[in-house]
Amino acid sequence: MNFEFTEEQLMLQKMVRDFAGNEVAKHAYKIDKEESFPYEAWKKAGELGLLGITAPEEYGGSGLGIIETCIVAEELAAVCTSTCATIMHQSGLVIDNFMRHATEEQKEKYLPRLCSGELIGCLAMTEPNAGSDVLSMQMRAEKTEDGYILNGTKTFITNGPVADFALVYAKTSPEKGAKGISVFFIEDGTPGFKKGKKFEKMGWRGSPTGELIFENCFIPKENLVGEEDKGINILMAGLDSERVVMGVQGVGIATGALNASLKYAQEREQFGKSISKFQMIQDKFATMYTKIEAGRALAYKGASLIENEKTEGIARLAAATKLFGADVAMEVTTEAVQIFGGYGYMKEFPVERYMRDAKLMQIGGGTSEIQKHIIAKALLSN
Numbered sequence: 001m002n003f004e005f006t007e008e009q010l011m012l013q014k015m016v017r018d019f020a021g022n023e024v025a026k027h028a029y030k031i032d033k034e035e036s037f038p039y040e041a042w043k044k045a046g047e048l049g050l051l052g053i054t055a056p057e058e059y060g061g062s063g064l065g066i067i068e069t070c071i072v073a074e075e076l077a078a079v080c081t082s083t084c085a086t087i088m089h090q091s092g093l094v095i096d097n098f099m100r101h102a103t104e105e106q107k108e109k110y111l112p113r114l115c116s117g118e119l120i121g122c123l124a125m126t127e128p129n130a131g132s133d134v135l136s137m138q139m140r141a142e143k144t145e146d147g148y149i150l151n152g153t154k155t156f157i158t159n160g161p162v163a164d165f166a167l168v169y170a171k172t173s174p175e176k177g178a179k180g181i182s183v184f185f186i187e188d189g190t191p192g193f194k195k196g197k198k199f200e201k202m203g204w205r206g207s208p209t210g211e212l213i214f215e216n217c218f219i220p221k222e223n224l225v226g227e228e229d230k231g232i233n234i235l236m237a238g239l240d241s242e243r244v245v246m247g248v249q250g251v252g253i254a255t256g257a258l259n260a261s262l263k264y265a266q267e268r269e270q271f272g273k274s275i276s277k278f279q280m281i282q283d284k285f286a287t288m289y290t291k292i293e294a295g296r297a298l299a300y301k302g303a304s305l306i307e308n309e310k311t312e313g314i315a316r317l318a319a320a321t322k323l324f325g326a327d328v329a330m331e332v333t334t335e336a337v338q339i340f341g342g343y344g345y346m347k348e349f350p351v352e353r354y355m356r357d358a359k360l361m362q363i364g365g366g367t368s369e370i371q372k373h374i375i376a377k378a379l380l381s382n
């Protein structure tokens with residue numbers, strides 16, 4: 001077992017750490033406060049190849065794998081979860097799902113523009129009445145002679161309010177239940193497709209979240225991704241990778257909070273000495289560090305198994321990675337706020353933002369309860 005990154009991976013880590021420190025950090029407070037999309041960081045991320053990490057180089061991607069995706073996610077989350085979320089949504093969800101199932105023509109037309117950031121993408125599954133039970137979605141895609149007519153509403157869609165390109169899941173054969181779902185892409189401006197409300201959120205505030213509304217929206221049959229009624233295969237194919245990446249994002253948030261707390265505790269004095277000298281504060285640091293290292297080990301084990309196509313037991317391990325990473329993020333950021341005392345509760349320090357951002361890790365991309373359900377089901381089926 002190898003726990004070390006390669007030379008190339010270390011170079012990538014340094015590059016992303018520099019990008020996060022120099023370009024992302026300075027906007028983190030502002031985009032959170034104003035709920036604005038991180039356009040500057042987005043453009044630069046496109047230039048650095050971070051928007052299409054796993055896309056092949058011939059389509060403008062970086063041609064890398066899941067370990068590299070985890071490295072990028074961890075470094076960005078440690079500085080600004082909102083920027084991390086917008087970038088990882090494009091790279092790890094939209095592009096990754098699209099490229100594995102799109103035709104050559106579809107790839108040539110859209111991948112280079114998605115990888116450069118010219119097109120902002122979103123991926124829409126959730127509906128007002130279909131969240132954890134997403135396969136019960138109501139959205140219809142009715143077949144016509146030369147295409148499909150879409151009707152329905154998607155909600156809680158990351159990047160939705162600013163998206164130029166949406167990957168949308170809808171039922172082509174509702175009578176077949178989960179086996180009657182298909183995936184389509186649709187461009188902003190298509191008649192019958194409009195953006196609904198943009199949500200005001202607790203965290204991830206620089207990563208816009210909104211509704212997408214489809215009313216008798218016609219799309220040509222060329223917009224079908226993969227095969228009709230086989231959308232569930234597309235959904236399932238990337239799921240383990242997505243969970244591992246979400247897990248490492250949680251580890252990244254926790255690391256950012258730990259680093260800020262270590263610095264603060266050494267500067268802050270009470271009772272005539274640095275608060276870092278108090279054993280109860282040191283106890284927190286030791287526990288925070290241990291949880292982070294455990295979460296990181298779990299995430300890179302999962303990433304390494306996926307990279308090497310060792311799929312035995314991967315579903316439960318990936319779910320455990322997401323579950324644990326989310327809890328590490330929540331627990332460590334809560335302790336960070338405690339270490340900052342009253343200042344931790346104020347927006348002039350970053351730890352309250354880390355704590356608000358951490359909460360979403362237990363909800364988005366499948367709640368913690370659903371991850372536990374997946375793990376238990378896998379264990380009991382052995």
Ligand SMILES: Cc1cc2nc3c(=O)[nH]c(=O)nc-3n(C[C@H](O)[C@H](O)[C@H](O)COP(=O)(O)OP(=O)(O)OC[C@H]3O[C@@H](n4cnc5c(N)ncnc54)[C@H](O)[C@@H]3O)c2cc1C
Binds near residue numbers: 124157209370
């Ligand atoms: C900021 C944000 C961004 C998002 N981005 C996207 C996106 O880009 N694309 C997209 O498609 N979706 C997105 N989502 C949706 C997200 O995946 C769902 O919110 C999530 O899957 C939970 O669904 P729900 O909110 O409907 O909660 P519900 O499913 O209604 O769950 C409510 C509660 O019941 C629990 N529960 C439900 N079922 C069970 C069960 N079987 N056993 C035990 N407990 C259960 C849940 O764990 C939760 O605690 C996003 C959500 C948020 C908040």
